[in-house]
Amino acid sequence: MTEHGEAAAVQPLALAWVERHLEVGEQVVRAEALHGGITAEMRRLTIGTRDGGTRDLVLRTFVDPSRVECAEDSLSREAGALTLLAGTGVPAPGLVAVDPTAAYCEYPSLLMTHMAGRTVLDDEGLETRVPLLARQLVAVHAVRPAERPRKYVALTTADTVVTPRGADAAAWAAAIDVIRRPVPSYEGRFLHRDFQPGNVLFDVPPSDPAGARITGVVDWAATSWGPADLDVAHCSVNLALLHGPAWGLRFPEAYEEAGGMLAAAASERLYWQVRDGLAFSEELQLVAQPWREAGRTELTTRVVEERLDAYVTALMDALG
Template identity: 85%
Template structure:
């Protein structure tokens, strides 16, 4: 086996576990680290087949094992559910959520063609694609629902960015002190954003954007559609500017999605997600820089978050 880089090497027990789930005569011939992951190590495994060809799998490994079992069980369940639904998700090959056979909790899945696209160019075409895809996800009605969503951010855990608009943030904080609005439950990805969506890499025109896959289903939940829309909106606002955060909600409704009935209810979910980012700006901005968006320093992202919170309060407050 040859490694694309030293960090891509698969640990011995895990490699043996992977090998047990290959076809007879197959073996791992190459490994490559996939960038962009925050909570887990991601590796692309090239498998040599009996006929002399190759195919690819993806190995997801949680070195920080605190929430690994829950995340991997949920992701495995989601991938089983999504098989045959038309939502372009990986197929489950094997899972070891308790590291019974691997060095660390791991999941092996099929590899999807395509690439993440975080550039500003072509955004006008990608945003409607993202919205349509999310509407399709929310339309799923599984026989067994995933667990209810969890919102970790509270009015006492947010971090106000340096130089932020004090009045706008104080008003936003007051919004999430209120009880959560009633909602009609939907199947949620719960981490839907451009970094977890693959687009056709062969397309030569940004206007011909086509989604080839949606990945990272470890946070799958049941809850309000507004929550998934809010999360993607915040990511778009920080990647491309506040106007795109506002635009995504419009695109979602244009695609047939249904959001909360009142402005105050919509504001609640969007502000809650925006404030959640205040606690992890440094964490989420680093993978963007590694992916080529070098201008998205922690400070720049903080400024965009402040501008987005102001925009939300002006538009819906």
Template identity: 80%
Template sequence: MTLAWVHRHLEAAERIVGVEALHGGATADMRRLTIGTRDGGIRHLVLRSFVGPTRQGPAEDLLHRETDALTTLTGTGVPAPGLVAVDPTAAHCEYPSLLMTHLPGRTVLDDEGLETRLPLLARQLVAVHAVRPADRPREYVALTTADTVVPPEGAAAAVWAAAIDVIRKPAPRYEGRFLHRDFQPTNVLFDLPPEDPAGAVGARITGVVDWAAASWGPADPDVAHCSTNLALLHGPAWGLRFTEAYQEAGGRLAAAADERLYWQVREPLAFSEEVQSVAQPWREAGRTELTTRAVEERLDAYVTSLMDALG
């Protein structure tokens, strides 16, 4: 059913000649489709299928949001996939699905070269936040509450209690921006020279993917989300450094220190609820040392560093 649906959206005389599973997706199955063209060449498309429930909400809603985001981003300069077709209710496919263009490049999760890649990530996120959609997407919604946080085993109890108290307060007022809401290294593609596989010198960003959570809200949680991912992947200092790099690139965060702390600590507290599911794709991508326990320890250290710096 799904392949027949894809075929209906190909150009005349094109055919599907190969299917390859893509790894790293946490909320949906991703496949790269190789398309044989009428002139004997090939091109690629990407099929995104929601095969099960997600914490972010119904697949239909996520696919509508991603469709709107990809449409909004067309012509903006943000390197996002192009929309080909969408079946949000699985009327034609086995699962709710989206078909999009394939972007070149690959994700990079190595420690090596991060000093070069980090400012590229920061500048790219500033560009995302500069997008002004004709129609605003759904308002940002925070899923984590003070009562759902799960402090890691052995965490600094007093520090976590203080951090949890921070998010008991009402959310600060904010100036809205167009948000990705899952901007982090596994959703950014890099072109890397063969002689520089870690991107220490010649890296450039070729794509930003996974726009299913695109929304409207403060820039702060987008920055904090990427900062938390970097802290868990590479160490707490890199999380703090990304926040600085975002501002150095021209990005604007909440002016008051207590407001910045609210947004910056909310994201790592949210990660506490799903450390295992966060760490697993990283291990599958080659970061085998990032066991659940190792990530929990980095999460504890990062929350402590935030409270020390801003609390």
């Protein structure tokens, strides 16, 4: 989904910076604002080439003052991840340039190649896409960087969880007690840390939803080192909120069917699943807004609250 005009305009310094990284004779001829991001503004830039054709790049810009303070770390990590992934089979954008401290642009920015495909958030075809998501995540976790990224950051604590209105109080109290336990031991893996349907691009033939294939994985700004269970848990809760709790419970199975390895003990799996599930309790309104903008207008904050409650309760019933 895109917008045109003033909202998509590139700041003058950023435009000059972008054009310094183009081929001789190329120039930016069009900018479109891309929706769906939470932490940064995204624009697709159409580049006019010397032969009269075009190619596309993507500009990520941290503008919100509350986000700018973490921009240097996020953009530096993303640049490092894109450089690393260029030598793997994981379909990720190519790094063109990065200005993490706004030395040249108005705001911290990163320029990368544009990837074909689109995000697909509809229920239709989900039974085909979930195994594809699982296989892609197994491939991400198979990456072995020469230098590990930073350790994962837990996104919630037992004291900051926000229990939804009307939730199963006993189930939530038990879930909160789970994340009070010591962190289980784990074998570290390269994590995307925000692997979910909104960050995966698909090519879906209009006449054959079962013929879907993944064309790209984007938004590598939170890459970390930690347990595979954590990335699986994050995708699981996104699927639960988008498509219903049963799909959240299904994803770990799909990941193992694709060859992935999760924690052996049920108590350890529960810890990671619950930890990431409870983290969503603090930002449901923020999470649901891009989904509504993408066309899932029925996913009001109240609906995702109810789905999160049902998912957490189901986790406690299944593994608790």
